Amino acid sequence: MAEKSFPGPRAREWIERHHRVIATTTHDPEALPLVIERGEGVYLYDVDGNKFLDFSSGISVNNLGYPSHPEVIKVVMEQLHRLGHAAGTDFYNPYQVMLAEKLVGIIPGGRPRKVFYANSGTEANEAALKLVRQATGRKFIIAFLGAFHGRTLGSLALTASKPVHRKGFFPWMPGAIHVPYPNPYRNPWGIDGYSMPDELVNRVIDYIEEYILDKLVPPDEVAAVIAEPIQGEGGYVIPPKSFFKKLKKLLEEHGILFIDDEVQMGLGRTGEMLAINHFGVEPDVVSLAKSLSGGLIPIGATIYRAELDFREPGMHSNTFGGNTLAVVAASKTLDIIKELLPHVKELEPLFKKRLREWLDEYEFIGDARGLGLAHAIEIVRDKESKKPDPKKRSVILRKALEKGLVLLGCGKSSIRLIPPLIISREEAEKGLEILEEALREARRA
């Protein structure tokens, strides 16, 4: 679908200018030279007029497509003429309240809850960390290896998906402890978690109980466990079904809270409003961000059991959290996502079937996994050694992009397939075909 030269002359020029004045953040200058000028539905257009089908959703932000759903754009345009910033920490406004009432309603369990508004995922998690520390008086937080919770200094202490995130920034916030995540494909015990899910789950729970709580920190000094229900940056890793129920039981025995980081997997991506719904447990605290405002305006939210609330005004706050443009966009987004859930579930088998076929066919695909419209394939040197092959992953990503499909990596050598939730069956099939062509070529390369 890339119709003209790629990367074209304009793209090359913008990339050069970019690197002169914009901070070195996460762009690999060689890998994906996509300079986006505009988006429409599930398509992106670059500055040279090339058209791309998008299977990346701006890392699960543009879940309603580009630039956003027309109804979200409409409410934002109306709000723009009414009120934007309204010093939400000093004055009251109805827009924040209306969204909070809806957000409270999407958390399982039906208990009284409250909402803290932020501007990003990391900020939503910072609020969660401060909240649980002050509510419990305890200092330690347990997180999982492979997790991504953000890059500010508090959440960074819990992030453990790539050393580059931490390189040069030590020491991290004290009180963070990491334990293995129940990754069915790749775990320290070499257990095949697909055929022996309970064995894997018990191993992780025993590890937390016997090695961490029995030997390292007394349970009554642990404030919370923070987890992604499905690890995103870590590789779209889905733990066995029984994991969170067993984890929650252990935590309840010791009065340890459970923070559910739904920043990437929440809000319909997995076919459920929250990814934790697949596991049947009630979190104490939930973090949301990314797609919450329909991909238009930065927003984050921390939703927590009301009795955990900050004890005094001013203990935690910010300037822009709950900006009224963001909250009206979010309110409309939640309605639209609710309607999209059956569509997401309907497309799940299409992806599962195709990925399973690839897993059988390609020696360099070690694992394929997914739920809803959150899927990944893991690229390895060969099935037996399971050695990650990030180089081949880069080749596949680049080939797909040249053929007009935008994809992103995750984990050490996985590729995530996360189209906007509004994608049609035909568009999804088209994207899968392009990726298959790229896989075929990568086999020959």
Ligand SMILES: Cc1ncc(COP(=O)(O)O)c(C=O)c1O
């Ligand atoms: C699960 C999870 N939590 C937190 C974050 C941090 O969000 P942000 O980049 O908005 O700070 C991310 C970002 O990818 C994420 O995937």
